[in-house]
Amino acid sequence: MRGMVINMNDEQLHTLADLQAFLTGTVAMNFTVTTEQRYEFIARTVRRFGYARLKRADKAVVLRFLERVSGYSRQQLTRLVKRGCERRQLVKRYRGSRTSFARIYTGADVLLLAHTDTLHGTLSGLATKKLMERALRLFGDTRYQRLATISVAHLYNLRQRPSYQHQRQVWTKTRPVTVPIGERRAPTPNNRPGYLRVDSVHQGDLDGIKGVYHINAVDCVTQYEGVATCEKISEAFLIPVLEALLLSFPFVIHGFHSDNGSESEVSPQNPIEFQ
Numbered sequence: 001m002r003g004m005v006i007n008m009n010d011e012q013l014h015t016l017a018d019l020q021a022f023l024t025g026t027v028a029m030n031f032t033v034t035t036e037q038r039y040e041f042i043a044r045t046v047r048r049f050g051y052a053r054l055k056r057a058d059k060a061v062v063l064r065f066l067e068r069v070s071g072y073s074r075q076q077l078t079r080l081v082k083r084g085c086e087r088r089q090l091v092k093r094y095r096g097s098r099t100s101f102a103r104i105y106t107g108a109d110v111l112l113l114a115h116t117d118t119l120h121g122t123l124s125g126l127a128t129k130k131l132m133e134r135a136l137r138l139f140g141d142t143r144y145q146r147l148a149t150i151s152v153a154h155l156y157n158l159r160q161r162p163s164y165q166h167q168r169q170v171w172t173k174t175r176p177v178t179v180p181i182g183e184r185r186a187p188t189p190n191n192r193p194g195y196l197r198v199d200s201v202h203q204g205d206l207d208g209i210k211g212v213y214h215i216n217a218v219d220c221v222t223q224y225e226g227v228a229t230c231e232k233i234s235e236a237f238l239i240p241v242l243e244a245l246l247l248s249f250p251f252v253i254h255g256f257h258s259d260n261g262s263e264s265e266v267s268p269q270n271p272i273e274f275q
Contacts, residue, residue: 114168125152196256
């Protein structure tokens with residue numbers, strides 16, 4: 001969009017009432033102020049109406065008038081009017097501040113970085129820097145003249161630019177979240193019997209024949225112990241043995257804890273009911 005040119009002759013506007021009449025459309029105006037003269041026009045208007053001494057409502061009228069005829073936003077005008085009150089003339093400046101840095105890497109460099117990341121799958125900053133150094137020094141690709149000397153930290157800054165983000169978008173699959181349905185931890189009996197520690201011990205093999213397993217259950221508080229023997233560590237053999245073992249205790253069993261061994265694997269279809 002090309003810049004708007006506003007020509008305006010404001011000689012007949014002398015009072016705030018004239019400004020208000022102009023804003024309501026009851027006063028005809030001839031436009032003679034050009035775009036290049038808008039800064040001077042704003043400064044002259046601020047001085048003419050004594051903007052700094054006006055009440056808040058009158059200041060709003062002046063700002064609405066300047067907003068209408070200048071094409072600037074209210075935020076821009078607020079800054080310009082403040083500068084106009086402090087000095088007699090507004091000067092438009094396009095130079096950087098003393099602390100600003102010259103831009104070394106161009107838009108073409110950003111697009112080249114995005115193209116490189118697309119080819120290699122967005123490697124780490126250090127690996128990408130090495131690739132661009134090799135492209136220049138080993139293969140003579142002069143497009144990497146500036147990028148070959150970039151720091152790793154600034155390489156990540158270039159990856160954050162909108163032009164890079166528009167060119168290079170990385171999509172990752174949704175990672176499933178594991179929600180544990182149970183937690184294995186040591187029991188806290190609080191000096192109450194009925195919390196058992198369960199463990200299994202393999203007797204050993206003889207002549208290639210698999211030996212039996214001894215299941216040991218000890219109450220955490222009373223140290224009451226029960227021992228049973230099981231042919232195999234599997235659901236079919238283990239459930240009947242555990243049922244008989246738990247029923248042998250002279251008190252209500254509130255829970256049992258194992259060391260993550262096979263004796264803790266009980267099918268939901270065949271749970272042990274020991275209370």
